[in-house]
Amino acid sequence: MTARDIDTPIRAGSAWKPFLRSNGGIVALVVIVLFNAMFTPNFLQAQTLFVNISQVATIAIVAMGMTLVIATGGIDLSVGAVMALSGALAPLIFLSDWAQGSPTLGLIAAIALPMLAALVCGLFNGIMVSILRVQPIIATLILFISGRGIAQVLTNGNLQTFTHAQFSYLGTGRVLGLPFQGWLALAIAVVLFLVMTRTAFGRYVLAVGGNERAAALSGGPVRRVKVGVYVICAGLSGLAGLIVVAINSASDAARNGQLMELDAIAAAVVGGALLQGGKAPIFGAILGAVIIQLVKYTLLANGVEDEVALIAKAFIILAAVYVQQARKE
Amino acid sequence: MNQDAFDLRRFVVGNPQSVAVWVALIALMIFGALRYDNFAGAYNIGSFLNYNSMFIVIAVGMCFVIMTGGIDLSVGSVAAFTSVVAAYLSPLGIQVALPLAVLAGVAFGAFNAVCIIALRIPPFIATLATMLGAKGGALVISGASTIAVDWGSNFTNMGMNKAFGLVPWTIIVVAVVVVVFWVVLEKTSLGRTVLAIGGSEDAATLMGLPVNRAKAFVYMLSGGCAGLAGVILASGFGAGQPLEGIGWELSAIASVVVGGTLLTGGLGSVPATVAGALLLGLVFNILNFENGRGTISFSAYWQMVIRGGFLFAVILFQSRVMARSAVKGTSA
Numbered sequence: 001m002t003a004r005d006i007d008t009p010i011r012a013g014s015a016w017k018p019f020l021r022s023n024g025g026i027v028a029l030v031v032i033v034l035f036n037a038m039f040t041p042n043f044l045q046a047q048t049l050f051v052n053i054s055q056v057a058t059i060a061i062v063a064m065g066m067t068l069v070i071a072t073g074g075i076d077l078s079v080g081a082v083m084a085l086s087g088a089l090a091p092l093i094f095l096s097d098w099a100q101g102s103p104t105l106g107l108i109a110a111i112a113l114p115m116l117a118a119l120v121c122g123l124f125n126g127i128m129v130s131i132l133r134v135q136p137i138i139a140t141l142i143l144f145i146s147g148r149g150i151a152q153v154l155t156n157g158n159l160q161t162f163t164h165a166q167f168s169y170l171g172t173g174r175v176l177g178l179p180f181q182g183w184l185a186l187a188i189a190v191v192l193f194l195v196m197t198r199t200a201f202g203r204y205v206l207a208v209g210g211n212e213r214a215a216a217l218s219g220g221p222v223r224r225v226k227v228g229v230y231v232i233c234a235g236l237s238g239l240a241g242l243i244v245v246a247i248n249s250a251s252d253a254a255r256n257g258q259l260m261e262l263d264a265i266a267a268a269v270v271g272g273a274l275l276q277g278g279k280a281p282i283f284g285a286i287l288g289a290v291i292i293q294l295v296k297y298t299l300l301a302n303g304v305e306d307e308v309a310l311i312a313k314a315f316i317i318l319a320a321v322y323v324q325q326a327r328k329e
Numbered sequence: 330m331n332q333d334a335f336d337l338r339r340f341v342v343g344n345p346q347s348v349a350v351w352v353a354l355i356a357l358m359i360f361g362a363l364r365y366d367n368f369a370g371a372y373n374i375g376s377f378l379n380y381n382s383m384f385i386v387i388a389v390g391m392c393f394v395i396m397t398g399g400i401d402l403s404v405g406s407v408a409a410f411t412s413v414v415a416a417y418l419s420p421l422g423i424q425v426a427l428p429l430a431v432l433a434g435v436a437f438g439a440f441n442a443v444c445i446i447a448l449r450i451p452p453f454i455a456t457l458a459t460m461l462g463a464k465g466g467a468l469v470i471s472g473a474s475t476i477a478v479d480w481g482s483n484f485t486n487m488g489m490n491k492a493f494g495l496v497p498w499t500i501i502v503v504a505v506v507v508v509v510f511w512v513v514l515e516k517t518s519l520g521r522t523v524l525a526i527g528g529s530e531d532a533a534t535l536m537g538l539p540v541n542r543a544k545a546f547v548y549m550l551s552g553g554c555a556g557l558a559g560v561i562l563a564s565g566f567g568a569g570q571p572l573e574g575i576g577w578e579l580s581a582i583a584s585v586v587v588g589g590t591l592l593t594g595g596l597g598s599v600p601a602t603v604a605g606a607l608l609l610g611l612v613f614n615i616l617n618f619e620n621g622r623g624t625i626s627f628s629a630y631w632q633m634v635i636r637g638g639f640l641f642a643v644i645l646f647q648s649r650v651m652a653r654s655a656v657k658g659t660s661a
Contacts, residue, residue: 075453132648135592137400137453138582139644145579146637152630262461265454275451307473310465314458321450 024323025270025287032294040301050179052293054171054247057181058240060289062260063267064185064192065233067285070268072208072226073277074129074136076233079264081147082121083241083257086114088151090242091160091251094167107166111242118238119231121147126227144261151253161250171246181243185286188236193282202280205229209277266317267292269324292316340515347589347601349646354608357615365618373614375497379488379565381610382503383408383558385603387577388584389510390554392602393547395585396514397526398594399445399452401548404555404581405574406463407437411559413467416476416569419484426484427560434556437463438549445548446541460578467571476569488565499561506557510550511599519543527594576636583640584609586647609639 036043062079069076090110093099099106121143128139173180196202204225207215216222237257245251269275270291271284295316299309361368387404394401411430418426437459444455478484487498514520522543525533534540558577563569588605590597612635620627627635 128644132645134644134648138586138592138640141579141582142637142641142644145576145640146634149630149633149635149637153628153634156628157630259461262457265457275454305469307465307468310468311462314462314465317454317458317461318444318448318450321454322448 025272025284025291028270028291029287029294032291032298036294036298036301040298043301048297052290052297053182054179055297056289056293057179057185058243059260059263059267059293060185060286061181061188061236061240061243062233062264063271063285063289064189064282065229065236066261066264067268067271067273067280067282068192068196068205068229069136069233070209070265070273070275071205071277071280072229073212073275074226074229075140075265075275076125076230076237077137077140077261078121078125078143078147079233079237079240080257080260081144081151082118082234082237083244083260084148084151084253085121085154085241086118086238087241087245087251087256088155088160088253089114089117090167090245091162092154094164095160095162103166107164110167111170114242115235115238118234118241121238122231122234123227125234126230129230130223130226148253151256155251155253157254159250159252163249168246168249171243171248184239184243189282189286196280196282201225201228205280206278209274209279262313262317263289263292266313266320269317270320274324275321347598347604350587350589350601350604350608354604354611357608357611361611361615361618365622368618375491375500377610377614378500379497381606382499383561383565384577384580384584384610385606386503386506386554386561387551387558388581388588388602388606389507389599390547390551391578391581392585392588392590392597392599393510393514393523394452394551395527395582395590395592396523396594396597397544397547398530399544399547400456400582401438401441401551402453402456402578403437403441403459403463404551404558405577406460406467407434407552407555407574408559408562408577409571409574410434410437410463410467410470411556412563412573413471413476413559413569413571415484415560415563416478417470419478419563420482422482423484423487423564426563427487427557430560430563431553431556434559435549435553437555438552439545441552442545442548446544464571464574471569471571473571475571478563478567478569480567485564485567488561488563488567499565502557503561506554507599507603514597514599519546523547524595524597527591527596529595576633579636579640580606580609583636583643586640587643589647591647609636612639 042048062083066076066079093113094106094110096106099110125136125140125143128134128142129136132139169180171181175183196205204215204220204222205228207218207220208222208225212222237260240260241257244256267288268285269288271286271288272281273279273284292313295312296309299312300306304312367373387408391401391404411434414433415426415430418429441452441456441459444450444458445452448455487502489497491497492501514523522533522538522540523546525536525538526540526543530540559569562573584605585597585602586592586605587608588598588601588603590602613632616627616635
């Protein structure tokens with residue numbers, strides 16, 4: 001390390017490397033926006049902004065939860081399945097006879113119960129990881145596969161369509177002219193930022209990720225903190241699932257949140273989260289989500305097929321993690 | 330433990346943790362044979378082994394990866410990709426389609442290995458990206474539709490015909506693969522290096538073992554096994570299927586874990602992994618029989634839930650065994 005510190009100023013030609021490593025996200029964003037401004041038709045229009053904000057909000061919300069989990073050195077593969085589960089539950093509840101009879105209570109239940117189910121999923125993940133000491137990848141793999149299965153069993157695999165003005169506000173509402181879920185994501189970011197910087201919980205999240213043994217030996221509530229981050233992550237995923245269903249006015253358990261774990265991990269890592277833990281850049285996760293969404297949009301708007309976009313995404317994830325690894329060393 | 334002496338019990342049964350899988354497998358087989366009329370019939374056994382041979386071969390590859398402390402999430406997508414490759418090559422016959430499709434799988438494994446060893450990307454991220462890339466690749470080369478194989482060539486012989494009218498060819502191929510890599514693990518320095526890496530990668534490096542070579546081997550083996558599973562899929566069902574393979578990695582991981590291989594690596598057994606894959610398949614086989622009797626009625630969507638539940642039960646069991654043996658270790 002010292003040798004490299006001394007080396008760096010001499011090799012002034014490679015000064016762009018450290019700059020790119022610490023500001024890679026912003027540089028990538030600027031490049032993508034410039035590229036689109038030049039080549040993508042109709043990019044600089046209000047409609048494009050709306051579409052992108054309403055899409056990016058769900059990725060950002062999940063990515064923030066993922067950032068907290070990654071900060072403890074964990075990972076949550078079940079976020080997409082949890083989205084499918086909460087998204088499948090909501091229409092089941094507000095389309096039921098009981099909810100038709102008492103619409104207000106029905107709406108509250110249609111938001112509260114799916115969120116509760118999501119939190120239970122998070123509790124399950126958290127207990128598996130912190131108390132049973134199962135590796136996070138394996139522990140969350142269980143719900144990754146069976147969570148979506150439960151959602152499909154509940155809906156019998158059917159697409160549930162609906163018209164419900166109040167519920168759809170989650171996905172189509174506007175506040176000050178911009179999509180409601182964009183504001184929601186921003187509010188969540190501010191709250192999480194305060195939690196991470198101002199509360200003991202936030203400090204312990206970073207401490208657990210930095211050195212779990214040290215955190216435990218110094219009397220930190222390691223188990224509770226780890227359960228906490230998985231519960232928060234699952235709760236945010238549940239919320240994102242509701243938003244996706246509200247945007248589409250339809251719930252498809254097979255597709256809701258599919259591959260979201262990849263988007264969320266990629267957004268968190270692009271935003272500066274270290275997979276080893278110890279860092280929780282909340283606003284970085286939003287930046288990462290914006291980049292992921294813009295890459296998707298750029299490919300789609302320029303007529304690249306969905307399947308090729310998958311491959312592109314794979315390489316973005318590899319590149320982002322590779323740059324992260326290099327920064328660590 | 331004395332590694333030099335040949336320990337037949339360990340060689341066949343596996344680790345102390347593996348005993349449970351054999352007991353469960355035999356108990357379930359006896360239960361099935363007593364409860365259902367056609368359970369022990371040649372047809373059920375043949376089709377059961379034929380169908381599960383894909384999962385067995387993938388689980389064996391996964392077993393090697395997990396023994397090094399890694400993971401390979403790309404196996405399902407790679408199998409889907411190679412099933413399409415095999416379907417395209419089927420007019421040239423099995424002797425061309427099989428090796429080239431397996432080679433395609435090995436190439437994906439080599440890509441994983443480069444990402445993990447040279448670029449030092451964590452295994453689950455690297456293989457998750459490959460999962461995505463292989464899925465995208467399968468959809469691109471197939472135009473997102475199933476590719477019918479050439480029925481005129483000998484390609485479907487492997488999946489649908491029996492050797493000497495007795496044993497399906499698929500089962501013979503898979504049995505050979507299983508035995509070869511069983512011996513590789515137990516009897517070669519490469520196999521011992523794989524286990525040493527899982528025990529402690531740093532220690533293995535310091536001892537001068539070819540750590541990187543062994544790690545490259547396991548990911549390429551896992552890719553090749555997934556490639557073979559893709560050939561079996563195309564040959565047995567008459568089509569390359571780009572959308573197949575979802576959740577296969579989970580089945581494979583569950584089979585490996587239920588076979589007593591520790592997820593942290595350093596310990597593992599090929600036959601116990603095969604037993605794990607058979608046990609998982611048997612659970613579904615028996616559920617099908619129960620469905621047939623009308624005792625229960627499960628839609629296809631339950632498969633995913635049951636698979637997850639099975640993995641959960643296995644992990645729960647393993648963590649209890651681990652806790653118990655840890656206590657024993659400290660008291661001794």
